[in-house]
Amino acid sequence: MDNDEPLEPETKDESDSVSAPQSSDETLYCEAEASVAAEKEKPAQESSETDLEIEDTEKFFTTGQKELYLEACKLVGVVPVSYFIRNMEESYVNLNHHGLGPNGTKAIAIALVNISDNDLGLEGARILSEFLQNNTSSLFSLQLSGNNFKKESAELFCQALSNNYRIKSLDLSHNQFCDKAGEYLGQMLAINVGLQSLDLSWNHLYIRGVVALCNGLRSNVSLKKLDLSMNSFGNEGAAALGEVLRLNSYLTYLDLSSNNITNDGLSKISRALELNESLKVLKLFLNPISMDGAVLLILSIKRNPKSKMEDIDISNVLVSEQFVKILDGVCAIHPQLDVLYKSVQALSAKKTPFTWTNPVKLIQSYADQNKISILDFFRSLNPSGELMMPVGEFRKAMIQQNKVPINRYQVRELIKKLGEKTGMVDFSFLTMTRS
Template identity: 50%
Template sequence: MFYNNISNIRAVQLSGNNFREETAPYFSESLMVNYRVIELDLSHNEFADKGGEQLGQMLANNESLEVLNLSWNHLRMKGAVALSAGLRANGALKVLNLSWNGFGNEGALALGEALKVNNVLNELDISSNHINNEGTLKLCKGLEVNGTLRILKMSHNPITVEGAIALVSCVRKNTSTKMEEINISNVLVNEGFIRLLDVVCDIRPELDVVYGGVGGHVAHKIPPRPDAMKLIQNYLDEHKLRLWDFFRNMDKYGNMKIPVAEFRRTMMLQKKIPLDRVQVVELVRKLDQSRTGYVDYSNYKVEEPEKKPEEVEEEEG
């Protein structure tokens, strides 16, 4: 079906089928010529070195696949490097999930090299891949020049604050970066990291870094900040404005859904309501609790009062 393009199926879910190394050539050969499948889920299988090599060849030649999930496989060492080489040559893939494999520092280096030249990938998940600070620094070599990646997920890797600082620093160095989210949710940071993040977010107000918390002997309890939503509502009440209009003025597309990066950027840059980075982060998470990537404000819609017949006639006149 894949090889002959005889199906109109666009998304294929083959998770948890115990596919082993010997099946990889079939996927590789057929998907190299397939131009119909856009989403492919091969998670929770048993692809390893051979699988990485074969699927890497597929990525280097496939021109239609946009979403690939290879999480929970056995991609390590040679397999990880080979797959990364395929990503380097790929020109279609937008979302790649490699979480819960074993890329390690060598795989992180190969991914960094791929990101130097790949100009399509938007989202990369390499959570739980045994990547430490050394591997993070190697990955950063690619992040320093990449101009398309928006979301990087690296939680549950053995990274310390040193790796966290490297990730934020490479975003600061890259003038063409599109980075919107870095997830290192298990990493405990320090106040030096927080100061750096504040500086970077002044330059890149759309950026959100999800970290585990602030610790260390210099840490002190931060007094609770005023609730951002209450501050917004107070401002609107004072100026006799509606919450619905507040959101609608940010909505470029008029579909009652604002991308969180745009919303974050707008809230950081506006001067009318004093909000700091932490308040904006909390506000976004409250407005997008399901982590959809959008602030959906349809619940705040206000029905416009129906115009009386005489008002319509006056407007037409």
């Protein structure tokens, strides 16, 4: 969100509307309190509704949230709750005994930005889309999962986002967009230059929807993360995505889990990966892919000297020792790569105890022998000396360093122990002193 704005005095309209009779259950009564100025003049003990200090009220909200809340109240037909306006930025707000009702609650949910699982439907989509079209500088992220949005809602959002380039992250998962919505989304992505993360998982997009989406995605120059898992678009959708990966040089994260993609569809994606220079994460979990398809996939990375691929998830695919040997060769060329797969039992039994030696203990032993701290060791991996590194760079540095004997399985475990978040490994919390 942009700059904070001082809280404007509550208007006469709000105060007048409190005493207005409610004609039906459709217009729900929400308690409106005295003005901020009057509230400031009262002694603290006279406030019966909150213990929060309301001096310096400006800090309690940002422009976008207040305006969005007032717009939502107007469109769903409820009186704004001034207590909520004053305290909407607090981590805890007690709204007991405010007579919110379902519409009042819906208006507040919309203002809180993360409004997943609220069954907003078409009415909620209209409120949000009108706000996004009228105010292009307030919100940067929207989480709208599970709100019973259908193709009509998708059309509204896409119209708004065709002009609003401030939204960077949008979660529309677990809705009911279906194929037609894919057309609207594709048209929006073709011209939007702001959106960087889009979650469309669990949306019944199927084949036509994803193909239409891909038509717009080919020319998109801003989207980096796309989640299309659980949409059942099969090999035709995979082929369309393969064409996107040939042309698009901006996507870095693509989740295609559980989409009924077989080796045929994977072959289209694999051919595109021989040319792609941007994708870092590819998730193909729970697709009916065999080991032959998996081999084809990793060989496509081997053939691409400029591949940036760091993580591939095919963890339901059962592989043999032959696959592991091929993967070893690929990782020798691309040490930043890690592939999750399912090993056969015989292969698992062949792993030596060394393979599973605690990597932290190995590093600590080296640090003790050389009278340095473990933090010094990790800092030496980063040319900049900083205490955070992108996952791929960290994995590559660990594999290529020659101070501690460590393999890629141990590096994977090490990354988990260090708590990888948002694509970064952070070892700043390691405070061990020199021995």
